[in-house]
Amino acid sequence: MAWDWQMFCEDTLDRTVREGCFGTDGDITYLDWMLSAWGWTVSVSLLALVLALAAGVVIGTIRTLPDSKWAVRFGNAWVEVFRNIPLLVQIFLWYHVVPAIFPAMKSVSGFVLVVLALGFFTSARIAEQVRSGIQALPRGQRYAGMAVGFTTWQTYRHVLLPNAFRIIIPPLTSETMNIFKNSSVAFAVSVTELTMFAMQAQEETGRGIEIYLAVTGLYIVSAFAINRIMTFIEKRVRVPGLTAPSAAGGH
Amino acid sequence: MNLAFDFSFYSWDLVSNFILKGLYFSVMLTLVATLGGIFFGTLLAMMRLSGRKWLIVPATIYVDGMRSIPLVMVILWFFLLVPLFLGAPIGAEASATVTFIAFEAAYFSEIMRAGIQSIPRGQVFAGQALGMTYGQNMRLIVLPQAFRNMLPVLLTQTIILFQDTSLVYAIGAYDMLKGFEVAGKNYGRPIEAFIAAAVVYFVICYSLSWLVKRMHKKIAIIH
Numbered sequence A: 001m002a003w004d005w006q007m008f009c010e011d012t013l014d015r016t017v018r019e020g021c022f023g024t025d026g027d028i029t030y031l032d033w034m035l036s037a038w039g040w041t042v043s044v045s046l047l048a049l050v051l052a053l054a055a056g057v058v059i060g061t062i063r064t065l066p067d068s069k070w071a072v073r074f075g076n077a078w079v080e081v082f083r084n085i086p087l088l089v090q091i092f093l094w095y096h097v098v099p100a101i102f103p104a105m106k107s108v109s110g111f112v113l114v115v116l117a118l119g120f121f122t123s124a125r126i127a128e129q130v131r132s133g134i135q136a137l138p139r140g141q142r143y144a145g146m147a148v149g150f151t152t153w154q155t156y157r158h159v160l161l162p163n164a165f166r167i168i169i170p171p172l173t174s175e176t177m178n179i180f181k182n183s184s185v186a187f188a189v190s191v192t193e194l195t196m197f198a199m200q201a202q203e204e205t206g207r208g209i210e211i212y213l214a215v216t217g218l219y220i221v222s223a224f225a226i227n228r229i230m231t232f233i234e235k236r237v238r239v240p241g242l243t244a245p246s247a248a249g250g251h
Numbered sequence B: 001m002n003l004a005f006d007f008s009f010y011s012w013d014l015v016s017n018f019i020l021k022g023l024y025f026s027v028m029l030t031l032v033a034t035l036g037g038i039f040f041g042t043l044l045a046m047m048r049l050s051g052r053k054w055l056i057v058p059a060t061i062y063v064d065g066m067r068s069i070p071l072v073m074v075i076l077w078f079f080l081l082v083p084l085f086l087g088a089p090i091g092a093e094a095s096a097t098v099t100f101i102a103f104e105a106a107y108f109s110e111i112m113r114a115g116i117q118s119i120p121r122g123q124v125f126a127g128q129a130l131g132m133t134y135g136q137n138m139r140l141i142v143l144p145q146a147f148r149n150m151l152p153v154l155l156t157q158t159i160i161l162f163q164d165t166s167l168v169y170a171i172g173a174y175d176m177l178k179g180f181e182v183a184g185k186n187y188g189r190p191i192e193a194f195i196a197a198a199v200v201y202f203v204i205c206y207s208l209s210w211l212v213k214r215m216h217k218k219i220a221i222i223h
Helices: A005-009 A030-062 A069-083 A087-101 A103-107 A110-136 A139-147 A152-167 A169-189 A194-205 A208-237 B012-048 B053-067 B071-086 B092-117 B121-129 B134-171 B176-186 B190-219
Strands: none
Touching: A005 A030, A005 A208, A030 A069, A030 A110, A030 A152, A030 A169, A030 A194, A030 A208, A069 A110, A069 B190, A087 A103, A087 A110, A087 A169, A087 B134, A087 B190, A110 A152, A110 A169, A139 A152, A152 A169, A169 A194, A169 A208, A169 B071, A169 B134, A194 A208, A194 B071, A208 B071, B012 B053, B012 B092, B012 B134, B012 B176, B053 B092, B071 B092, B071 B134, B092 B134, B121 B134, B134 B176, B134 B190, B176 B190
């Protein structure tokens, strides 16, 4: 079968090939559509990452607090709930169930709901890494903090968390790459990100292979870019003599 | 807040008509993909550790490629390509099975690679000193221990795999989530259906990971 890359230059409405491959006057070509879909993928992923980091660090930290049974229990419950329900089901819960319980959520767009779903889903995994990062530190570090008169907050802020973060950068890298991959599940609630584009454009044009190749390429480019950025951060913040363990598995 | 849910429409008829068929497919897909994935994943891991470049390069490209693409895209790819190769359409369920074996092989191969590398080199040398071939060494000495060391990780991956089977939604295969969705539509109660789906997934995955945690303490050779 023959390749037909020209379809990317076609107008999405009348299927005529546009010069320069980009649409004009508000009309868009498939190339325009794909690039905007990539933008949605990146936006969903980055916003979800911010949410996941914020929630994950808080939950992961309170799971290591000394003498606070209920905080630890709350943290454990959080992780178990968000880790043991498939992401797609969680997205459906945010999309169908949450607005039914809280009518105020009815006006919230699908985009925001997907960011919430993906962010909280990932926060459980990040919380788990933050917890194991803190617990991997020698106990002497906590005692040293106490010995110089630090409060619990100061011990975490100045001693434990800065060390733990450096340990968990490699698993955080794969978690960040996972967020980009998992954002593809947003197709289920019609957020026009890359996977949604791939499915719809395939149906409209019948050029599945070309479209899937282009979309797959963009996913690989995104994953590679994150990998480079995280490696750069890891090198910048590295403390000589501290090395990190690596992990296998997961998605 | 509006908490006026009505779960009374759930009956044995509904469960047996809609849910069990989907649950059966989800469980079978998980089992087949786990066994197939471990088999091909072990082959891939052995290729990557063979020290022969013509085996290492294709295995590495395959594993890294699969691991950098979203599973949904892989599902869509196979749904598009498999019928083209076979020249005849195959159902969404068959396509999903092929996809999950191929996809999980990449993830299981990374686990098996770590497992094989966890066996001290001295044991391989000892096997060689006894005159064992590469195959005998792997089958009799390295792999049995690698499996045992990696069993908790393999099972955790299987739980993740069970959750990921819900993604066959993308090609309309009838799995457990689909069963709940169809039941919710037919009875006009989509919200209760999704809540029930979440509870069932949670109960299954939580109990399995609890079992894995218990087993981990019992069987570990190292640590």
